[in-house]
Amino acid sequence: MPVNVVIINPYELGRQPFGIAHPAAWLRADGHQVACIDLAQGRLDDAPIADAQLIAIQLAMHTATRIAAEALPKLRALAPNAHVCVYGLYGPVNEAWLKARGITTVLGGEFEEELRALAGRIAAEKDSKSKTDSLVSAPHQAGKRVEFRVPDRTDLAPLERHSRLRLADGTEKTMGFVDATRGCKHVCRHCPVVPVYQGRFRAVPVDIVLADIDQQVAAGAQHISFGDPDFFNGPTHAERILRAMHERHPHLTFDAVIKIEHLLAEKSRLPLLKETGCEFIISAVESVDDTILEHLAKGHTREDFVATVALMREHGVGLTPTFLAFTPWTTLEGYLDLLGMLVTLNLIDNVPAIQLAIRLLIPSGSYLLKLEGFNDLIEPFNPDALGYPWTHRDPRVDGLQQAVMRAAERADTEGQTRFEAFGDIWQLAHDALNLEAPVLLRQMDVTPSQHTENWYCCAEPTTAQIEAL
Numbered sequence: 001m002p003v004n005v006v007i008i009n010p011y012e013l014g015r016q017p018f019g020i021a022h023p024a025a026w027l028r029a030d031g032h033q034v035a036c037i038d039l040a041q042g043r044l045d046d047a048p049i050a051d052a053q054l055i056a057i058q059l060a061m062h063t064a065t066r067i068a069a070e071a072l073p074k075l076r077a078l079a080p081n082a083h084v085c086v087y088g089l090y091g092p093v094n095e096a097w098l099k100a101r102g103i104t105t106v107l108g109g110e111f112e113e114e115l116r117a118l119a120g121r122i123a124a125e126k127d128s129k130s131k132t133d134s135l136v137s138a139p140h141q142a143g144k145r146v147e148f149r150v151p152d153r154t155d156l157a158p159l160e161r162h163s164r165l166r167l168a169d170g171t172e173k174t175m176g177f178v179d180a181t182r183g184c185k186h187v188c189r190h191c192p193v194v195p196v197y198q199g200r201f202r203a204v205p206v207d208i209v210l211a212d213i214d215q216q217v218a219a220g221a222q223h224i225s226f227g228d229p230d231f232f233n234g235p236t237h238a239e240r241i242l243r244a245m246h247e248r249h250p251h252l253t254f255d256a257v258i259k260i261e262h263l264l265a266e267k268s269r270l271p272l273l274k275e276t277g278c279e280f281i282i283s284a285v286e287s288v289d290d291t292i293l294e295h296l297a298k299g300h301t302r303e304d305f306v307a308t309v310a311l312m313r314e315h316g317v318g319l320t321p322t323f324l325a326f327t328p329w330t331t332l333e334g335y336l337d338l339l340g341m342l343v344t345l346n347l348i349d350n351v352p353a354i355q356l357a358i359r360l361l362i363p364s365g366s367y368l369l370k371l372e373g374f375n376d377l378i379e380p381f382n383p384d385a386l387g388y389p390w391t392h393r394d395p396r397v398d399g400l401q402q403a404v405m406r407a408a409e410r411a412d413t414e415g416q417t418r419f420e421a422f423g424d425i426w427q428l429a430h431d432a433l434n435l436e437a438p439v440l441l442r443q444m445d446v447t448p449s450q451h452t453e454n455w456y457c458c459a460e461p462t463t464a465q466i467e468a469l
């Protein structure tokens with residue numbers, strides 16, 4: 001007998017979530033009644049929660065997990081007898097915390113088969129009084145191979161309501177959101193993908209990816225944003241997708257996330273990116289300090305970053321670097337060096353202000369905990385913060401981080417350009433060192449293409465996000 005399932009995504013960086021559309025396809029194929037709710041687009045009240053026998057919540061990132069924690073009491077009140085399950089990267093690493101909040105089942109990154117089995121068991125037990133036991137997916141189950149299906153996006157908010165692509169001339173394109181892989185073959189120490197996937201990744205079959213692109217183009221997508229942790233984990237897979245996508249939809253543009261190491265190793269594929277419509281590549285540079293890069297095990301150096309900027313310009317492909325600007329090892333001088341490097345490399349307009357404000361978050365299971373001496377820099381795990389708090393040994397660095405975060409938030413609310421916001425941060429960094437800030441000259445005539453929603457995943461939920469529950 002089918003069960004009523006509500007699948008919830010608390011936050012997905014403004015993207016239309018693959019992570020709820022894909023399990024929806026699995027469960028609907030078994031005849032279950034499935035309602036999807038993306039809390040960035042709607043409220044809990046929009047979903048038939050009171051009728052649900054199973055509620056599945058995707059925890060793909062820190063912000064989403066914090067929002068889910070806020071939503072739980074309301075979910076419990078609306079559906080006291082529903083079986084509540086969570087899945088995704090932040091499930092297994094926070095298992096104890098989630099169970100203390102009454103979550104019955106915690107699934108990992110490759111969760112679809114377990115979710116389907118759980119729905120089947122609830123269906124079978126529907127008429128009996130027995131409750132479905134907990135079923136916990138350990139992180140190593142990321143090694144499983146899930147049979148991918150075409151995501152069912154039918155009841156998600158229209159694409160035009162999600163993050164859009166703003167072009168240099170100010171016009172906007174509707175974006176579609178596609179995942180071509182899950183997990184990552186690298187083990188950067190600070191990365192939340194690593195404790196769950198442990199250096200593995202899974203490719204979504206090319207025909208499934210193309211079918212998902214086709215359905216989103218039919219729904220109005222003019223640009224595809226690939227959401228893979230790293231699009232070049234499987235470069236041949238990526239090339240097949242890009243060639244086929246371009247053949248089917250020659251006017252479609254795209255962006256993707258690719259690490260510096262891969263951009264250099266796969267430089268022979270950069271012309272392909274250009275030919276197939278790449279607007280820009282997002283790359284997690286994190287730092288320009290080689291010691292910090294080594295602590296993070298990022299697999300690239302400061303010089304590699306400089307070389308990549310030159311290479312991308314040579315091939316006419318835009319680069320949006322992202323940073324982890326504040327770590328326990330960051331110094332005021334090092335922060336100013338980062339800003340100075342963005343000036344020297346003409347990258348001011350390529351970097352959203354929030355990327356200059358992000359502070360290292362240390363979730364449970366972080367590989368940084370394996371780094372010798374790291375535990376001396378942090379405090380014990382704080383369940384309410386879902387991480388290990390840390391205070392910088394130099395209070396001026398924490399003060400600067402808070403000031404930069406305020407500047408980044410102001411930039412967002414007041415609609416400042418990246419250049420204007422950078423100017424404010426430039427001044428703050430110089431003030432922190434009692435230095436006179438050199439006058440900045442506008443480096444570009446136009447602002448590069450960008451998403452209308454900035455790309456970061458480790459912030460605390462905003463008041464608006466909580467009020468919208």
Ligand code: SF4
Binds near residue numbers: 185186193194259
């Ligand atoms: S390459 Fe990116 S996704 Fe992969 S482990 Fe490193 S930070 Fe994480």
